[in-house]
Amino acid sequence: MITGPAGRLKPWPRGNHNVAVLEDATGTHLIGSKSRCQKKLKWEQTPGSTCGETDSKCMTFCTTRTPPPSTSSQSMEHRSMMQAANHLISRNHQNLPVPFPVNISNYPFAITKGRMDPLAADFCLFKQSFSSCWSSVVHALEALEKLLRDYAVPMAKVSGERLVEFSHGWDSGWRTARPVIGLVSVLENWEEVLGLVSRPGQRFKGEGGIEAAAIHIQSCWRRCVARTAYLRHCRRKWAAGTISMSWLMRSQMRGVRKALQARRLRQLESYRSRAQNLAADWKHIQSSKRTIIHIxxxxxxxxxxxxxxxxxxxxxxxxxxxxxxxxxxxxxxxxxxxxxxxxxxxxxxxxxxxxxxxxxxxxxxxxxxxxxxxxxxxxxxxxxxxxxxxxxxxxxxxxxxxxxxxxxxxxxxxxxxxxxxxxxxxxxxxxxxxxxxxxxPEPAIAQLYSTKSGGRRIFKGAEVDVPPGQGDIYTLNKLHEALAEIMTQNLGVQRWLFKVDSEHSGRGTAYCDVCHLSCSSWALQEYRRHSVELRNTKWIQESVLLRYSDEIPEWLTRYARPAKASRYPNWACFLKTFLRQGGVVEAYPPSDSVTCLTVDLLLEPGGERPCTPSARAWAGPVCSAASLGHVSVDLATFLNHDTMEQEVWAIDLDLTYSDQLAMTQMLLMRTGGTLNCHTCCLEVPVREKYCEDQPAATSPVVNRYAVLGSHLFHSNLSMLYHNVFLMMCRAHGIRFNMKRKEGTVFALYDSSERCRIGMITVSEDLQGALVTFARNLSVIHQEISSSKMQEETNFKELTKNIEDVLQTIVQNKLRAVKDKPAA
Incomplete structure (x- = not known):
């Protein structure tokens, strides 16, 4: 703390600033701070008094106005203040602001067109008052003049006091980076000048404006050219990096692809080698202990x-x-x-x-x-x-x-x-x-011949009867041409089927009825006009073929329907998939009563022929030198009204282990029976009532009939755990009798969803097995459903199909009784 005769200076904390309070002899508080041009120091001085030492840490001192002194006392006071100012400047090595004389005003003066009149009275008074610190003020003044000339400011009114504050408010580096706002702030008409300086293009109206504009244009052009070149370089660099990375990835992918191809080729060669060993040892393997890995x-x-x-x-x-x-x-x-x-x-x-x-x-x-x-x-x-x-x-x-x-x-x-x-x-x-x-079989062979078109090629090679049709259709024109040709040759067919090659389980099937074709009746009349020998001649078929070709496109668009709307909502969606994946056009059997059969065969590695269920179903063995294993063949049998003989068409081929075969394994396991392919019967050993301990080998063999369902679906089944479901079935008498080898067996697939099950019913006759199957579906549906619940199920559809079959069986029995001659 520094004290003097006029008062004493003591620190006074205020906020985040170091504030000093100077008390004079009368007790007046004079305040100063470190902040730039914000806090003020009130300095009162009487004639003859001297300024005491001030704290070197004080940064800014601003004066308060006092009444103007007399002329005699003004010079003496001016000298004393200059001494105090020089003393403060010498103490402040950082060019910090200095205290101003208390007996002067803010010293205004004017600058016209960026030029100051050095002989003006107001400027001379200002210069004389601050001659001790003029070396620092003159730089700020020159910078202000240059700013006003550069921007062509016509008139600027300078506040001398603010100019001094500004010149001492910056460190020694301010001259190299003078802020425009700071320079303008020393003006009394700063708002007018700042608006003029901020006007776009104003710089080019002042001193050196043409050169500044040229420099600005050139710099902008150079910047644009340089940036364009830089961006081009960046794009080329990015492109080069992308190309190199793509080439590197492609090379790596090519290497990986070649490695995978070589590995798969080795795996295929190993498969073929093991298949030969399997074929050579097949008889020995079948008669000895073996492990089957089912996948x-x-x-x-x-x-x-x-x-x-x-x-x-x-x-x-x-x-x-x-x-x-x-x-x-x-x-x-x-x-x-x-x-x-x-x-x-x-x-x-x-x-x-x-x-x-x-x-x-x-x-x-x-x-x-x-x-x-x-x-x-x-x-x-x-x-x-x-x-x-x-x-x-x-x-x-x-x-x-x-x-x-x-x-x-x-x-x-x-x-x-x-x-x-x-x-x-x-x-x-x-x-x-x-x-x-x-x-x-090999995966490539299985994928080739498991399609609808591939199956037709296999059947034709084996000389098996197939429906009239054509496969390997990939374009719309070929579809129309093939359909017109086969329809012309088979006028008796009333429905045509369209099958997608790669679909399965009837998902990719559509149909269209000939009755909607306007020229169908005319075509029949044309054929009836000629004899049987002339009907197959080209000149007779030509007119019908042309008429069909004209009407088939519109006929398909209006009347073709997918079999499963859940998979394909309309014909357009089906046709898109049909043409993309390829497909087959086939005739639906020309009969009101069509029976579909599925035959599961095993093509043994030793080359043994599979047993066939019916001699009329085959004209040759269904086997291929490149295929072995389990094969599933779908057949359609119907009565031909022209010849009144039963015909069998092979309609589908799957080179796989079928779901029906898996259910058949369960049936044989549970009943302990065997399938006799020659008599087409399920032979089951049954223990007699009076001999419970009789071995199965010596038990009498009876025939049983079974109904298998592997895809039973009901969304409400998920509400019951499996043990609860089985208890419910036992309560309704749905169970299997091991002694009589009759009843119901369930197949369970999963423990979480529980919406799908399989069911087998076994009875003494086919009608009893069908009735039991339908009754079980009805009981289960009633137990797990209510009128307020909405469920997804195929129980109702299956029940209706079984009722139709039962009705057909009853009609056949009645017809047989009527046709039986009286004794």
């Missing part, structure tokens, strides 16, 4: 798999492959596409007892009890990694190293082979990883 994979294309709901449940519908353990030489490793609950494991544990004599079993897991029963259920760990990808089971198993290691351990030292589902390229990878053969 019910649906290796459809990605687009097909993504469009299927509950894809994992659809793959698990063939869980009844476990029933192949009815052969005592067979052990089954079943790869399950989803995790099964304890309820399903317990159900199949009790169901798959070899002798079928007990209804219960312990609730141990499948792997823990593998020593008790010859089947193991394994779920790949990749199921948890790809829950929403709808990947086929072979692909999931390929990426499940722990499950593959477990299977290798289980089949070590045993004869084993794989039975897959719909063939996929990853089947070869799994077989190569396990080192076992596959009982099935």
């Amino acid at each position: 019910p994979s649906l290796g459809y294309s990605q687009s097909q798999r993504l469009n299927l709901r509950e894809f994992d449940t659809l793959q698990n519908i063939q869980i009844n492959r476990l029933c192949e353990i009815r052969d005592k030489n067979v052990e089954v490793i079943y790869v399950c596409p989803r995790h099964l609950g304890e309820d399903i494991l317990h159900y199949y544990t009790s169901l798959l007892v070899r002798d079928g004599a007990t209804d219960g079993a312990d609730n141990r897991t499948t792997e823990a009890s593998s020593s008790v029963r010859p089947f193991i259920i394994l779920t790949p760990e990749a199921v948890d990694y790809f829950p929403t990808r709808n990947m086929c089971l072979s692909t999931l198993l390929k990426y499940s190293t722990r499950t593959l290691k477990r299977i290798r351990h289980l089949i070590q030292g045993k004869q084993a082979y794989i039975v897959g589902g719909v063939a996929h390229v990853d089947d070869l990878a799994v077989a190569d990883e396990l080192g076992v053969p596959i009982l099935g």
Whole structure:
């Protein structure tokens, strides 16, 4: 703290500023601070008094006005103030503001057109008053003049006091970066000047404006050129980086693709080599102990798999492959596409007892009890990694190293082979990883001949009767031409079917009735006018063909309908898929009563011919040198009204293990019976009532009839757990009698959704089996449904179909009784 005769200076904290209070002899408080040009120091001085020392930390001192002194005292006071100012300037090494004389005004003066009159009285008074600090003020004044000249300001009124404050309010570096706002703030008419300075283009009206404009234009042009060149360089650099990265990725992809192709080629060669060994040892394998690895994979294309709901449940519908353990030489490793609950494991544990004599079993897991029963259920760990990808089971198993290691351990030292589902390229990878053969065709062959067009080629090569039609249609013109040609040659067909090559289960089928075609009746009249020999001549068919070609496009657009509207809402959507994937045009059997049959065959690796259910169904064996394994053939049989003989058409071919075959395995396991292909009967051994302990080998054999349904769907089934559902069925008498080998058996697929089940009913005659099946559907539907609930189900449709079949059976029996001659 510094004190003097006029007063004392003491620190006084105020906010974030260091404030000093100077008390004079009369007790007046004088205030100063460190902030720039904001806080003021009130300085009162009487004649003859001297200014004491001030704190060197004070940054700004602004004066207060006092009445003007007399002329005699003004010079003396001026000298004393100059001494005090010089003393403060010498103390302030940072060019900080200095205190002003208290007996002067703000010293205004004018600058006209950027030029100051050095002889003006107001300017001379200002210069004389601040001569001690003029060296710092003159730089600010010169900068202000240059600013006013550059912007052609006509008149500026300067406040001398503000100019001094501004010149001492900046450090030594202010001259190199003078703010325009700071310079304008020293003017009394600063608003007018600032508006003029801020006007666009004003700089080019002042001193050196032409040069400034030229420089500005050149700089803008150079900047534009430089930026354009820079952006071009950046684009080229980005393009070069993108091209190099793309080339690098393409090279890597090419290398990976070649490696994958080489690996798949090795896997295919290994498959063929193991298939030859399997064919050579097939008879020995069939008669000895063996392990069958069942992988019910649906290796459809990605687009097909993504469009299927509950894809994992659809793959698990063939869980009844476990029933192949009815052969005592067979052990089954079943790869399950989803995790099964304890309820399903317990159900199949009790169901798959070899002798079928007990209804219960312990609730141990499948792997823990593998020593008790010859089947193991394994779920790949990749199921948890790809829950929403709808990947086929072979692909999931390929990426499940722990499950593959477990299977290798289980089949070590045993004869084993794989039975897959719909063939996929990853089947070869799994077989190569396990080192076992596959009982099935190559994936490429399966994909080629499992289509509708491929099946027709197989049937024609085997000289099997097929519906009139044409396959491999990919364009609309070819569709119209093929349809017109085959319709001309088959006028008796009243409905034509359109089938997408890669679809399955009737999903990709559409139809169109000939009755909507206006020229159909005219075509029939034309044919009836000529004899049978002339009808097949080209000149007779030419007129009908031309008439059909004209009307078919509009006929299809107006009257063609997809069979399943849930898959294809209209003909346009169906036609788009049909032409993209290819398809077949076929005739619907020309009869009111058509029966569809499915025949499951096994093309053995040893080259044995499969047994055929009917000699009239085949003109030759259905086998191919490039195909082996399980084959499913769909047949349509009907009565030809022209010849009054039964005809059989082969309408579809699937090179896969069918759902019907899996249900048949369950039927044979539960009944202990066998299928006699020669008599087309299910022969079941039944114990007599008086001999409960009679062995099955010596039991009398009776015929049984069964109805199988593998795709029963009801959305309300999810409300019941499986044990509750089975208890409900037992309460209504829906169960299987092991002694009589009659009743109902259920197939359970999943523990979470529980919307799909399978059902088998067995009875002494076909009518009884159908009645039992329909009754079970009705009872289950009534128990789990109500009038207020909306459900999705196929129970009603199946029940109606069964009622139609029962009505046909009754009519046939009545007709047989009427036709029977009297005794």
